[in-house]
Amino acid sequence: MSTFVIKAKKIMTVSKKGTIEHGAMVVQNGKIIHISTWENVKQKYHQVPVIDYGEHIISPSLVDCHTHLLEFAPPSKFPITKETHLLAGKSILLEALCSGITALGEQVCGNPICELRVPDIKQAVQDVPMDICFAAASISVGFQKIIHFTAITGSTPIPREYLVNKDLIKALAAANDYAGGNIFINATPGNFLKHEVPNAGKLIHSQQELTDIVSSFHGYGTKIGANAAGEQGIQMALEAGFDVLHHAHGITDRQIEKAAKQKIMVVATPLGGSHLEPNSFTEIMKMIHAKIPLSISTGAFLPPYEKNAVALTDDRKRLIGPEALMAIANPFMTGMLEHGYSENEALALITRNPAKVLGKENRFGSLEEGKEANLLISEGIPGIELINPNKIKAVYFRGEKVVARL
Template sequence: MNKSRFACYAKKIVTVSEKGTIKDGVIIINERKIECIGTYKELKEKIKDICVYDYKDKVITPSLIDCHCHLLEYAPGSLYPVTKETYLEAGKVLLFNALLSGITAFGEQICGSPICNISIEDYIKVKDEVPLKIRFSLNSITIGTDELSNYTCLHENKQVDKDILYNIDVISKMAAKNEYPGENVFINATPANLPPKDVPRAGEIIFTKEELKSIVDVFHKKGKKIGAHVAGKDGIDLAIECGIDVLHHAHGIDNNQIKMVKENKASIVATPLGGTHLTPNLPQDIFNLVKEGIDVSIATDAYLPPASHLNLEQDKLYGSDVLMVISQPCMKLLFENGYDENICLSLLTSNPAKILGLENSIGKLDIGMSADFLVCDGVPGLEIIDKENILAIFVDGKKLISR
């Protein structure tokens, strides 16, 4: 029997594609990709002579995507007593913990960090060492300490002067290697994970319009989209005026700015867990974005201390494994207002796949797409938030997790 060709049967398949939800559904996998997908009645003849996994009382969905996280650079040193020799090994543990919660693709940031001196090349090698899909965003960062602390992915753990952040040669090198529009530029100084007293300048705008526009132009001339860490009215106005393609966080965005984002065909990565100096995206905020037709993704920005309105321990850092937890209030609000489960789930699947530039291979279940999917007790984020309710996780047609 051909082990690379098999099928799964489920009570319903939420495809997040034009096919919508398929009841009594069958998905046929062949050589890592989806060969066919449809109802059991339509495909029963095609599955007679192949292995069939019978998940008759379960739900199959695309696997989840966290398109904004810091699992390899900032998190290991924040969570563990690691040295350079064990730093990336700890990062791989965090990736595996995320996998256990149904996340199989990641948008990982490389910003430069005072706590480690690991090269871009060493971070990128991790892609070949784990059975997951990772795209890297190459960034600069400004931390809102008394004397602003600036770093770039090219300078590892060495502080740099502000003019380096918009130096054309530095930006060109970053843009050339950049894999997706993550936090390429920090329009506002970040509080990072530091206590407020240590970051009194968090939220301060770092660039003039001319400086930011020069950075955006370099990315665009190289055919690359650019993303930005941004929050607050003035910062968001600046991002829109300068042509930022993906606004990460966008905490505090107002209705007029939402309309401008839509006109510019920009996208927003919402982070309900936190990540800026302002209150993070609340369920109603994300609902307003979806209602206006903005492409919205929900991400964790992990690892972070949680926003105070979330029902999470305040003295703890949370990772990608809470993606379903922080997404559920918004997903339920959407569902209660007439958006079907495919639209709700798109915030964790197809929309972030588009941010990563992987929309033609992951994020949906359709013919020719990679066989990356979950078998669950309900729709992730909408109906279930406990990882124990995810029974199986497939990546490229291989079952990586089985509960």
């Protein structure tokens, strides 16, 4: 059907229209052309086919704006070879899609065991019904001797000095889709045990180097994000003028004020992802109160941090992926309700705000006329009443039903 009406007991628009009780949307050629109450819609579109989801809820589909699904996750989840690496990656994308996620922010950092470049990955996944933005990044792993890789140089380790090479920075900017974790301000622990990465958290760049890198990205017309944690690392990112802070574990009250003033977005990863304990509920609420466009992301695939506030599993060796996005976001979304925020404002943490990080807020992330019909049909409000992906009845991507559960 190129044109149809879809209706349900409630539509969570995550827009100025808020929640529409007994709502309906008209979808034409993959986009929403009208959204209102069923009473209003049926009068104007009475000849258009109707899909009635009865007592279910319609909401925007989910957006996970910081993931490592295609480069690092496949060999962690499957006994694959180089030849089957991207096949495994596509199966992980299908799992994400079945979990209600239709848009991803995927990091490409350079993988020591598999030679993958951004164009190759894009080509391999172009038939997947998802919107995937790629962050061309460098990565520094905090082993006894810190090693550095980039999306441009692939599986070959490079000297630290080459991280600031002008031609390399230009190539990263040219390959970059959005402000992801483009630059590691602190060496990462990755998914390694603490004793294996004694230099996790060590600062990689000088302040001047970071300022020059940001200036270069902006000069090439692309935004830039930083993986930053700890007061000093975050302060360096703020002073350099990064557009997005990823992780931001250990951010201070003063830094929250500065980030808000500079209109910097924050991607929080409550599961982990840095050398420090993830942001607490109090810190995340302070960022929300400061009107920072805050997104919750899985950072997947990650093991849960040892002091993680999100108790998803007791198995600290288990890697957790996009299937847990709603569960990870749940404590913060329900906490927002307790602090007087609306359900739509809470739902923005995993829909509208991460779409903004990807630079796609004009296309998806909320249900509004003119936007793509990327939506979920579920038994409850995702992330608030619903954390189990199996309770998602259907997923639509650009007006096409791509997941259906009986």
